[in-house]
Amino acid sequence: xxxxxxxxxxxxxxxxxxxxxxxxxxxxxxxxxxxxxxxxxxxxxxxxxxxxxxxxxxxxxxxxxxxxxxxxxxxxxxxxxxxxxxxxxxxxxxxxxxxxxxxxxxxxxxxxxxxxxxxxxxxxxxxxxxxxxxxxxxxxxxxxxxxxxxxxxxxxxxxxxxxxxxxxxxxxxxxxxxxxxxxxxxxxxxxxxxxxxxxxxxxxxxxxxxxxxxxxxxxxxxxxxxxxxxxxxxxxxxxxxxxxxxxxxxxxxxxxxxxxxxxxxxxxxxxxxxxxxxxxxxxxxxxxxxxxxxxxxxxxxxxxxxxxxxxxxxxxxxxxxxxxxxxxxxxxxxxxxxxxxxxxxxxxxxxxxxxxxxxxxxxxxxxxxxxxxxxxxxxxxxxxxxxxxxxxxxxxxxxxxxxxxxxx
Numbered sequence: 211x212x213x214x215x216x217x218x219x220x221x222x223x224x225x226x227x228x229x230x231x232x233x234x235x236x237x238x239x240x241x242x243x244x245x246x247x248x249x250x251x252x253x254x255x256x257x258x259x260x261x262x263x264x265x266x267x268x269x270x271x272x273x274x275x276x277x278x279x280x281x282x283x284x285x286x287x288x289x290x291x292x293x294x295x296x297x298x299x300x301x302x303x304x305x306x307x308x309x310x311x312x313x314x315x316x317x318x319x320x321x322x323x324x325x326x327x328x329x330x331x332x333x334x335x336x337x338x339x340x341x342x343x344x345x346x347x348x349x350x351x352x353x354x355x356x357x358x359x360x361x362x363x364x365x366x367x368x369x370x371x372x373x374x375x376x377x378x379x380x381x382x383x384x385x386x387x388x389x390x391x392x393x394x395x396x397x398x399x400x401x402x403x404x405x406x407x408x409x410x411x412x413x414x415x416x417x418x419x420x421x422x423x424x425x426x427x428x429x430x431x432x433x434x435x436x437x438x439x440x441x442x443x444x445x446x447x448x449x450x451x452x453x454x455x456x457x458x459x460x461x462x463x464x465x466x467x468x469x470x471x472x473x474x475x476x477x478x479x480x481x482x483x484x485x486x487x488x489x490x491x492x493x494x495x496x497x498x499x500x501x502x503x504x505x506x507x508x509x510x511x512x513x514x515x516x517x518x519x520x521x522x523x524x525x526x527x528x529x530x531x532x533x534x535x536x537x538x539x540x541x542x543x544x545x546x547x548x549x550x551x552x553x554x555x556x557x558x559x560x561x562x563x564x565x566x567x568x569x570x571x572x573x574x575x576x577x578x579x580x581x582x583x584x585x586x587x588x589x590x591x592x593x594x595x596x597x598x599x600x601x602x603x604x605x606x607x608x609x610x611x612x613x614x615x616x617x618x
Contacts, residue, residue, distance in 0.1 A: 214616075218309070225306040235295040245485040249487065250264050257282075258283065263276045279425070281428075296403070307336075315332050315333060322522055343369075344404075348400070363440070384459075386458065390467050394444065394445050397437075398438045401435070401437065402438075440474060444470045455566030457509060469501050476501070520573045523577070527577055533614040539575070539582075540575055542600075542607060543575050547569050547582075547593055552569070567581070583608060
């Protein structure tokens, strides 16, 4: 009833849905607690060990919250942990990365015009870079450099810029920006899994055993939580960037990604200052707008669009051009799709190919075979009906081409 392409497409959708849901839960709780922590007020009646309190109103009721910097005198009867939001965000995100960029490496991950990698090489670099990112970040945090938060954040920014440049030299533009987001998100989730929660468990164990908890565990957890707070917004931008070729297809995509981290800092600084009641530094919005304008200007640099030859296609892609049905399918794509999906689109109002997908050469059409099958063969998503009419018999020819090439 369903072929592998349809099942794979729905698997991507399900994983993306799960990823967005868990990310909303994680980001929501993270932003809430940062705002709560910054808004705590000292009061003379606070219990011993409490450093601040906050009154809040929501949903028709009032909430009275108190924070203990290290721990309360004894273990509370009920304790809510905030961790699975982070874990499931990373697990669903990595699963989505594997389904889209590992299984679809020849289309999404590898760009021969950037670096002609074997699939296994691209996957190894991808996974290895995520592990490297955490190990390097964690080592720096635990070194003497980690004792100064400002110096640590500047060093982290330098690492992120270097990684942005490095990814752009290895992967497709789309994959480069997404991997920088995954690199950063891995650090954030590992902060929760390997530092914040373990430190909190140590404090809980001390309370249960009747020992006085060590304040340094809370201090370390607080530092990592602050880092996560400032990294969240750039990660969201980078994860969304794969839908916008102006962000990822520019020759300066790595600079764009680097500037996005600065916007994350300026935006969070405004809200953190407001929650801490230290003022509303509206200048941060002016800086954010200037940075965004610079990003828009950089995005106008020439798009990455190579004229790949069929001979350079990997065997799994080359077979799309070898079946008898290819000539008919190629003619259909040129006639119905290439006015928009071109290096220089001729459709009025279009200045670049939608999603950065160019369909002019035989090699480009072969690489997009699965997407063409799903978008134009199995569904009527493309081309837009109001713009271009594609007869049903042509869609049938596209389906026949894909099935002949894949043996499905």
